[in-house]
Amino acid sequence: MIELKNISRRYVTKGGTINALDNVSLYLENTGMVFILGKSGSGKSTLLNVIGGLDKYDDGEIIIKGKGSSSFKNSDFDSYRNTFIGFIFQEYNILEDFSVAKNIGLALELQGRGSSNEEVNKILETVDMKGLGDRKPNTLSGGQKQRVAIARALVKNPEIIMADEPTGALDSKTGKQVLDTLKKLSKDKLVIVVSHDRDFAEEYGSRIIELADGKIISDVSKNDSGDFIDSNVRQISDKTISIKQGTKLSSEDVEKINRFLSTQKSDLFLTTSEGVLKDVKIDLANKGAVGEFKDTDDLELNKIEYKAEDFKLIHSKLPLKHAFKMGASGLKVKKIRLAFTILLSVIAFAFFGVADTIGNFQRHQVATDLIINEQVENALVARYEPSPWGGYEEQKGISEGDLQIINEEYSDMNFLPVVETSFRFNVMNVNGSINYEAEQAYGLVPIDAKILSDNDFTLVAGTIPSETKQIAISKHFADQYIGKTIETYSMTQWGYNTVTRSVDSYQDFIGVSVNSNSLLQNPGQDELYTIIGVIDSGSIPSEYMGISN
Structure with missing residues (x-):
């Protein structure tokens, strides 16, 4: 799907140059849930923004479905996001003046498609928000807002979903619900999640990429083909079951575990000893056990050969009424910004008027119009040419032919020619x-x-x-x-x-x-x-x- 080749991104600050990304190369498959981890300033958000076309890279190349992006203009990146990517942000970025349905339908309108109630309601049902299309965002909980953001990202059926700290503003329970939704989507789409939470990454991620100082220091993938009993209980090998801390087993869970036990020919030991668990994890990783991570092998990645017709962009088309409403809503709650914007607009229009007047001023035409409007009967006429020395015009003699043309054009006036001297x-x-x-x-x-x-x-x-x-x-x-x-x-x-x-x-x-x-x-x-x-x-x-x- 996406390949990064030696990508670098630098920012110049007063303290010097910061290498936000330093020669990063990786390939991302069509599906899966990829977590990008790292401390603050490690470059993880920059990596997401560069992949999403929100930020430009300084060196290297990004290949999108076989198409290089080094020659992309801003409008091309805009169309790329509109066509392939659905964004989910930590702060939701929901438009408060629009209803839930309008927020979701806006993504369709950007693609030049009409947003039908049927289509919007269907996607709301997918994120457990059925019947809430007419609600305003200020009546929703944090988890509901994030699900609206997910629905907005999904409604245009993007091939890639990018989530920047999607659970950062949510409690643990709501965060797990959001990640459960993204995990389901990752079966058919590429889901890229920037996060600080390693536990969530290990639980939900099919691949974890860790950055430090703009470089990839770890890239591991999970053997994720095991039998999930539920999100917290799963069989990771023919002799091993993993149970997450704090899990309460349901009767259905117990029944599945009993079926697993019936296949075993030795006694069962239950332990929470960290030392024992660490040795087990290492042994499982070495054996490639289901649910355990191992270093990503570039040769094992499913790299697809794309054709030129696989890369087609849909240009953004935001209706004017929505653009105006979005701009006005941002100013309405920030009165100082509104006043400052009005002041700058007045000044800008004034300067525009002056510049337009100066730029279009034709002194010869103005003089001619003045003579006609004042109904002058007699006038002198002369010819001027730019001086070869620059900066001024020189008076030249007017020919009889010139005078005849002028007299024919303005037959009601009497012109006398000014000769050169x-x-x-x-x-x-x-x-x-x-x-x-x-x-x-x-x-x-x-x-x-x-x-x-x-x-x-x-x-x-x-x-x-x-x-x-x-x-x-x-x-x-x-x-x-x-x-x-x-x-x-x-x-x-x-x-x-x-x-x-x-x-x-x-x-x-x-x-x-x-x-x-x-x-x-x-x-x-x-x-x-x-x-x-x-x-x-x-x-x-x-x-x-x-x-x-």
Whole structure:
């Protein structure tokens, strides 16, 4: 059924690395009741969790019905548990908000099957819980809860049952009842039990594996083919009967013992001497007597050759309503956790909203929508490309083809293209201090008499540009320099001269040369533009007056 090959599991703690499992190898048959013993920290629970897919191993390989699990994802292990394994826990792990029947039926729903009352009642009868399907878990005793856990594990008919300290929270009598049930199941299934109780292991187990420091230190199997008189009295050889301490013989037990005695040809000695019993056990073990343990012989194990079709997984399918109810029930009894969960949820949704807004923000689309919603009639349009230096975008000239596409798309608006260039000139107050207000204008727009007319622009000084390197500036742009001294350039045959000019009116701008080099480097002849006109582009809309001022 399951084979472990050199399995290791390590945990890193502040004190160092702990080898919970250290190179463990073993084979588990299809049936039988296997007890895993060991002190706390020996690795027995880790071994159970690794076999059950609840914990991952670091090294080695686990073979499940001929299928290796080294490539399994979490979802594969989930399906493996859902298909092959029924779990029984010390603390029962029963859902308090669900009835007994709902707890059991949930295992069927996880397999995508409907849970019928007939099927649930049948499994309840198997664990002596007939008629208790409508009860809530808080009305059950500890033993009843554990039997519900067993029923839940059995209802999907798993091939493997894993029980982690199933009797730890039960009294001795109830614990024996639970183990009696598991013993019956082990005739057709593999039952793996983690326990501290060696007596129970020797009484019920067909195999006992003992761990210490993550290693197997003992692996023994029982010759368990003898004639059971009852759970406490059994014939373990043709000349030996074993009777458990404290057993009260029934009349039926006595009758069976009498039949055994009738086959004997010598006297009977009854003794409880530990020394004598120890010698008898050793002698029986050496002879392979029924009911006695001997070292597990790997060659004698029933190893089956599996085919690929023997390993088929059933994926878990938990209905949403049950998932929500299970989550809510866990929070209902833990109010601090509930409050903390709500707070974290609010914060998470807020961050999600912000992240989604930032991630989906398209500034170009937002600008376009704004222009349309504001019913703007005239607008400038430019093209930008990512800078090869990274971190920003560079303005590029827009072609006639680009402009035609835009005008066709937005026929109700009038677009003017911004050509590729920018120019800068320094502005100095009369006292000589530098003022950086609007010292640089990005881009130039083609202008002619028709454009002025179509947009209700007026010429307030100079003329309309008609030649290359001639520009006009807007009245709004010029207003920022009235009453100031500006620095400009004058080209000579030996280069350029820097000159200053006082600006008291719009006419004073006419003939000013400005540098198109935005890095304030010394301009070349082809980088100088001459202002020959000042144009009034109309009043500034009231919503933008704050920016203007």
